[in-house]
C-alpha cells in the first residue's frame with residue numbers, strides 16, 4: 045500500500061513513479077473500507093480487467109479505480125493529474141494555470157479544466173465555522189480600486205473576508221466570499237456561511253452596512269484608521285490581493301470565489317501541510333455526489 049505524507053518534491057516523485065502507483069493509491073483509498081458492489085451490493089470481489097479494478101463475484105460488475113471519481117476519463121495520465129494536485133495543494137504560494145501548463149507540458153485548457161475540479165475539492169465544507177475572536181472587512185480587487193485605476197468598471201470584484209485572531213494576536217483560520225455590493229444582505233453571506241454566531245466576538249469597521257447585523261451577531265464596530273486598528277486582517281487582505289495579481293494577474297468576477305477558496309484551503313492548513321495532498325485526493329475520489337453535468341456547470 046502506498047502512503048504519501050509530505051510536501052517536498054523529492055518524496056512526491058519517489059512515491060509516484062508510475063501510472064500503476066497512482067492507480068494503487070486511488071484504489072486503496074477508494075476501497076479502504078470494505079468492498080461493496082455498486083450494482084448489487086455483494087461484498088466479495090475478484091481482480092477486474094484493468095489494473096487495480098475490482099470485479100463483483102456475483103454480478104460480475106467490473107469497476108475501475110477511477111470510475112465514479114473526479115479522475116474518471118481524464119485526457120491525460122494520472123501521474124500528471126497527481127502532479128497537478130501536488131502543485132496546487134503543496135506549493136506554498138500556489139501556481140498559475142499557465143505555470144502548470146508549462147511545467148507539465150499540457151495544454152492550458154486541460155490544466156484549467158482539472159484545476160476547476162481541484163478547486164471544487166478545495167471548497168469549504170462549512171462544517172467548521174470560524175469562532176472566538178474575529179475581524180471582518182470588505183475589499184475590492186481590480187476595477188476602480190485605488191491600485192489599478194482605469195480598468196473597466198465591470199471588472200471590479202468585491203470580497204468580504206473574516207479572519208480569526210488568536211489570543212496572542214496571531215493569525216487563526218480565515219474565509220472569504222464574493223459579494224455583489226456592500227449592502228447588509230451581501231455582507232451577511234460570510235456570517236451565514238463561515239461564522240459561528242455563538243461565542244464569537246466580531247470586530248468590523250464603522251461601515252453602516254454592518255449595523256443591521258449587530259442585532260444577530262456579537263459585533264463591535266471601530267474606526268479602521270486606514271487599517272491601523274485591523275493590522276492582521278489588512279495584512280491578510282494584502283496577501284490575497286498580491287496572490288491574485290502576482291500569481292494569476294487576472295481573475296474574472298465569475299471565478300474569483302474559486303480562487304478565494306483555493307487560497308484559503310491552503311491558508312487554513314498551513315500548519316499541517318503534510319496531509320493536504322491526501323485530503324484533496326480523497327475529496328476528488330469521494331465527490332461522487334457531484335454529477336459530471338453539475339461539475340460542468342460549476343466549472344464553466
Ligand SMILES: [Zn+2]
Nearest residue numbers: 081084100103
Ligand atoms: Zn455485483
